[in-house]
Amino acid sequence: MADAVHALGTTAPGTSGALVISVDAMGGDRGPEAVLDGVAIVAKSSPALRFIVHGPEATLAPLLAARGLSGVCTLRHAEGVVTMHDKPSAVMRNGKGTSMWSTIESVRAGEAEVAVSCGNTGALMAVSMLRLRKMPGVNRPAIASFWPSRNPSGWNVMLDMGADVKADAPDLLTYGLMGTSYARNALGLTRPRVGLLNVGTEEHKGHAELKAAYELMRAAQDAGQFEFIGFVEGNDLPSARVDVIVTDGFTGNIALKTGEGTAKLAGDLLKDALTASWLSKLGALLAMGPLKRMKARIDPRRANGGVFLGLNGTVVKSHGGADATGFAAALELAARLARSGFRAKLAARVASASVSGQDAPDIEAVSE
Amino acid sequence: MADAVHALGTTAPGTSGALVISVDAMGGDRGPEAVLDGVAIVAKSSPALRFIVHGPEATLAPLLAARGLSGVCTLRHAEGVVTMHDKPSAVMRNGKGTSMWSTIESVRAGEAEVAVSCGNTGALMAVSMLRLRKMPGVNRPAIASFWPSRNPSGWNVMLDMGADVKADAPDLLTYGLMGTSYARNALGLTRPRVGLLNVGTEEHKGHAELKAAYELMRAAQDAGQFEFIGFVEGNDLPSARVDVIVTDGFTGNIALKTGEGTAKLAGDLLKDALTASWLSKLGALLAMGPLKRMKARIDPRRANGGVFLGLNGTVVKSHGGADATGFAAALELAARLARSGFRAKLAARVASASVSGQDAPDIEAVSE
Structure with a gap:
């Protein structure tokens, strides 16, 4: 992992060098409960992972506490929620205070290696394009x-x-x-x-x-x-x-x-x-x-x-109707990609198809 | 039916006014036996139908006789067979002696109202385009x-x-x-x-x-x-x-x-x-x-x-791997379209979308 992991927020879960996943808790059909149940599943099976969870603090704080997730999650307050009916163009203009925007922002700032959201696909792609920008060569x-x-x-x-x-x-x-x-x-x-x-x-x-x-x-x-x-x-x-x-x-x-x-x-x-x-x-x-x-x-x-x-940062779009097991699958995929250093390998491969070997599978990463 | 039905060949099954289907007996994965078994199924359930069956006489004559189909089928000799591997362009140039070409020719000549083949789709479309030509407005x-x-x-x-x-x-x-x-x-x-x-x-x-x-x-x-x-x-x-x-x-x-x-x-x-x-x-x-x-x-x-x-004639493409029941389904579809006067109704509809009612469903035709 090239990116340093910074200590974050009040609960500061980040151990330097730990993998951090930025999680949009809002925007899914089953609400933040299903998302956080998914985080709990993955936190148990992969105790070294850390999460930055984005959404309204008043809603999320008790949900995190109830699941015993405060030790591995940093809560990042964002009041707004992008719905399935919001137009991508409108979210690009006015989406700055939303949990989706904040989730992508953590990847852009290098706080997290990868983002996961089950929100509106068009809006998620629009915000990701706007904030992360296209990778050179794409x-x-x-x-x-x-x-x-x-x-x-x-x-x-x-x-x-x-x-x-x-x-x-x-x-x-x-x-x-x-x-x-x-x-x-x-x-x-x-x-x-x-x-x-x-x-x-x-x-x-x-x-x-x-x-x-x-x-x-x-x-x-x-x-x-x-x-x-x-x-x-x-x-x-x-x-x-x-x-x-x-x-x-x-x-x-x-x-x-x-x-x-x-x-x-x-x-x-x-x-x-x-x-x-x-x-x-x-x-x-x-x-x-x-x-x-x-x-x-x-x-x-x-x-x-x-x-x-093809963006300067990896974003995983979970299905909008995902339950806890489904969201956990998306988080596991995100963790696997982060562990293998996928972002840098992909960039190198696109930049020069003639340089070989830069995205060789990492045995540790793919054996899980 | 606008087209007169002519007396055909030696077995001359056509009663004036009867519906005639032109059948390509060759080119299917299961051989002419499956095709003629399909004809036998439909001949039994719709005894008024007549068929012109195209293919090598030496192969087909005994198969027709064995199925008791000589009374309702006219055999039209065609030596060549289009295979699944033949290129459409080659069939357009050299396909004249094939059962597929002969099958389409019967529709072009007005001997049959509709053609059915389980041969090579690309070749069948190419021959149909070449011989039947596009309908005005298409x-x-x-x-x-x-x-x-x-x-x-x-x-x-x-x-x-x-x-x-x-x-x-x-x-x-x-x-x-x-x-x-x-x-x-x-x-x-x-x-x-x-x-x-x-x-x-x-x-x-x-x-x-x-x-x-x-x-x-x-x-x-x-x-x-x-x-x-x-x-x-x-x-x-x-x-x-x-x-x-x-x-x-x-x-x-x-x-x-x-x-x-x-x-x-x-x-x-x-x-x-x-x-x-x-x-x-x-x-x-x-x-x-x-x-x-x-x-x-x-x-x-x-x-x-x-x-x-969109051609001047209706062609039904049966699946290449169709068995007798599958080929019978294609023949029944062909018969239904022929009974409803589909070709003329379709032409009128394309020629003028503003003339309404010309392809109203025929109760007799669709009730089967």
Whole structure:
């Protein structure tokens, strides 16, 4: 970790050198209780972590005390709350007193290594862009998400999931490099297989921009330490032949929500099927354990945490409806990225795809 | 039906006025046996239908005889077969002697009202474009598919699923009109609800082309006899708030395959879950009936038949891997469209969105 950790506020939890996560306690559908329950889960499993928690002091102080979190959390007062209905442009202009703004500010100031929020995605990206600024060499930042797959880890990485509706060929190459760095640090893959999402796998298919990106990525794969597997199709998203799927934010967002909608429909129909008769209800009871594990596996939101890539600071966006377990998953992802020194490795990789080895997976970080 | 039905070949099945379907017996993954088994299913349930079956005579004649289909089928000899690996451009140049070409030719010549093939999609679209030509007023033809939904019918209609990777605002409006006509004739909806696929439902979201299409569709909804519900997102695809989802062929193809891939992963994981232990195996046995119905419901390929819209002739693309039941579903869709006079209604709707009522659902046609 390059950044020094400063002693903070009145409860001053920071031991010099400890990892600090900046947490937006507000803006989630389930309120600050779910967020702080999530912090409590992670504080127990990773006692060395420290947190700066942002939100209204009167609300948060008793919640922190009740959970015995005062020793590991610094409370940072911020009165305002960004809601799901606030427009990103309005938050950029008037959001300074909000918990979201304050959460990003802690990363900008170097007090925390990474920020986690379950607030409004558009506003979070807008505030992050405004305060953290784009990393040198990045034209368009991207949101990367995990996608359920048949890979040994159970996941692929896909980006951009909707930071920007457009991406030209050099942007897509940058997404490939950032996705490579993310897959190395979050999934521990040494040489990720990168695919470009298209409507067919033949080289002549798709838009001109995609064909240009194909050539750029093919040329960059050795210096960039990834294996370019060419075009992949929508049905390859859950496959075991690719680790990082690159696409523009328009297509990525449609694919993500289509996958979510399909998984939700499948889940609802399964529920209907298993309650259709007393015989099927009995059947469901007998198969309950494996069925529950299957249900968890298929929901693309389970891997809770879209990561904003390409900014001078790491921001993890938790799902707005996340419960304590879901928010804890986002915090764990944030901690893993912070431990591996992800921000610096990503910056180095984007700055120069020809310098190799700078984001080699850290065994300690990925073994947890 | 405007087109006269001519006496054909040696077995001459056509009664003047009977509906004739042109069937490509070749090119499917399961061979002509599955196709002709599908014909046999439909011939039994709709004895008035007649078929022109295209392919090598030596192969098909005994298969037709064995199924007792000689009375309702005319065999049209075509030696060549288009494979899944043939390039569309090559088929356009050299495909004249193939069963696919011959199948389309029967529609062009007015011998058959509609064509059905389970061959190579790209080649089928290329041959259809070349021989049938674009309908007046259509710049880009589209492929429309059914999508599993929570609507009473169990389906939405989505287009374009990949006929063209691009679509400008007027193309998207045309897709809306063609989708309206298709939903009226195939699903019996008087005033379909049409939505434009985007990354958010707010008016300011998405590409410039989408915003322009939004305005065109809002202005055209009354004359076009559809209800424009504005932007929809990927998770709305299976919803009950929309009947026709309009998008460009790139996005539609990615969404279709993403949905298929997600459904397939869900199915595989469910299978794993239900064979994980002897207890869950027993559970699966008890719930088998409802589970089988659920499995059928969630696969987007079940509604077997992508329809090519915007050509001077209707072409139904069956899934390449369709079995007899799947191919029968495609034939039944073709028959329904032919009975409702779909081709003429669609042409009239595209030619003039201001002339209303020309594709009103035909009660006889949609009640089956």
